[in-house]
Amino acid sequence: MDPWAACEHQVRAFLQRLGRGHPRYAEALTLQSRLQENIAQARLYGDTETRRAERAQVLDALNRLALEALGAALQDLAGEPSPHTATPGKRDIQVGGDVVGSVLITGDGNVVNLPAGRPAVPPPAGSELSPVARAQVRIYAADGKDVVGAGFLTGRREVLTCAHVVRAALGLTGHAPEPPPGSIPLDFPLLPSPNRLTARVVRWRPQDDLAVLELAADLPAGAEPAPLVEGGDLWGHPFRAFGFPAGHPEGVWAGGVVRGPNARGWLQIEDTKETGYRVQAGFSGAPVWDDALGGVVGMVSAAERDPAVRAALIVPTSILRKACPDAIPGRPSTLPSNPFTDILAVRDPARFVGRERLLERVLRLLETGSVALVGERKIGKSSILWQLKRQLESSGSVLFWDFFEPAPAQQLLRETVGHLGGSGDTWEDFRRAVRGRRVTLLLDELDLALERGFDLDTLRGCRALCQREAGFRLVTASRARPGDIFPKPEKGSTPWDFLHPTEVGSFTEEEARRLLDHPWAPEAPRFDGATCRELIALSGRHPYRLQRAAYHRYETLADPDYDWRAEYERDMLEALG
Missing domain, CATH: 2.40.10.120 (Thrombin, subunit H)
Incomplete structure (x- = not known):
């Protein structure tokens, strides 16, 4: 059975119930046209994540419209008789008239004049005026x-x-x-x-x-x-x-x-x-x-x-x-640079948008202990580490180890001890350099730690330092929880139990919208409300996906023929698989 046939039937039933005379009929018809185009492409070329997201957005808009106009959801309207079906002693409801106004012919034949000065159909509740x-x-x-x-x-x-x-x-x-x-x-x-x-x-x-x-x-x-x-x-x-x-x-x-x-x-x-x-x-x-x-x-x-x-x-x-010589000017005909260009970790604090509350939470946790940031690829863990480094440097030493770099842990120890004014490349050298000081060690890509020689004993050393040195803190960032990265010890406490696990998830709706407003680039044009909703739905509020979707959508402002959805899908396939 065609998986989309029921969906099309529901929408046709909604349009029939709504009637051509309803002031929102044109809006519903436009949404139906978008839905039919989407389904036709899915039937011809196969369904994709982008088409599913677009279809969900259109169906959501149709469902809201059905609830607002008729007080019923789409699925409740399918198969029900149209209210405009003629019944004995009644006439069909019709809306007509000219530019002066409209008339409503009720079922019992009465004519009700609708004045031309009535307000236009308002946008759906919560929508933004362009x-x-x-x-x-x-x-x-x-x-x-x-x-x-x-x-x-x-x-x-x-x-x-x-x-x-x-x-x-x-x-x-x-x-x-x-x-x-x-x-x-x-x-x-x-x-x-x-x-x-x-x-x-x-x-x-x-x-x-x-x-x-x-x-x-x-x-x-x-x-x-x-x-x-x-x-x-x-x-x-x-x-x-x-x-x-x-x-x-x-x-x-x-x-x-x-x-x-x-x-x-x-x-x-x-x-x-x-x-x-x-x-x-x-x-x-x-x-x-x-x-x-x-x-x-x-x-x-x-x-x-x-x-x-x-x-x-x-x-x-x-x-x-x-x-109108005094009319307000629009943005220059030369389009400002695309503001959505961040692919790697965000280091510029002006561009660090949407994670402010999470950063504040981590800073509060560091007042009393250490933290393990856990989240999927490209979710923004490294960006949080860089912002921690920037904020904590004013009150102590901040050390950043990125295990993605092919450098052994011993080399990292030697460089770190030297940075703290000591010498040597052993854990004991590091412990002496840290003693009595306020030091925060940031470990990025902890999933690769074992490959770099940062083993279970080294993690035990970090745990011991956190217990003995009041000023020492550790922050890790990884896809898996530390307990799933390191082998479970046969005896003694688990060396990672001192880390407070903190999930780094997708943006909230409000955080996603703030990113799309690109406050770091006020000269660039902003997306309208409908485009923002489309990008948020397409990306699932995932920060990297949202950033890349916005980048490709912005490119259409310079080139209307740019197939931004296809480029976005190709981008996601290469970056995230």
């Missing part, structure tokens, strides 16, 4: 009833939109050579509290279909200007835009790719999907967010009326800046 969502504006006719177009915040009180949207809002015909007078109602539909505001035209460039509005009041909480960016050749860059086509005053999202400029210098954009909404009438004035550059690269001005031609034209940033 920068373009915080800047998004919905513009109404002067009487406040009809939605006539979109706009976006570019400054402290400045909103950019199309000149033809302003003419529609004020009921003007023909061309107005001067900024037309009048008050224009608008709101920020994607904010939690989209209160109605008013604005007036302060800059007027009808030759470029541009108008700048100035708000009469302060910005609502959460509103932020969108950065304008320019990136040279944008061909193939993915974009997103939010608009208000007929029948959708609450707004819908559309996406696609940027193409090239026409003879006028305006950019062509295209919807390359077979399903979902396209940029069309009602999107005029909407900011076009370039996912590769992380900023607004243009504003929608015109769209094809023929639904078979899923294309539109946008006014590029280079022209928008003429109307």
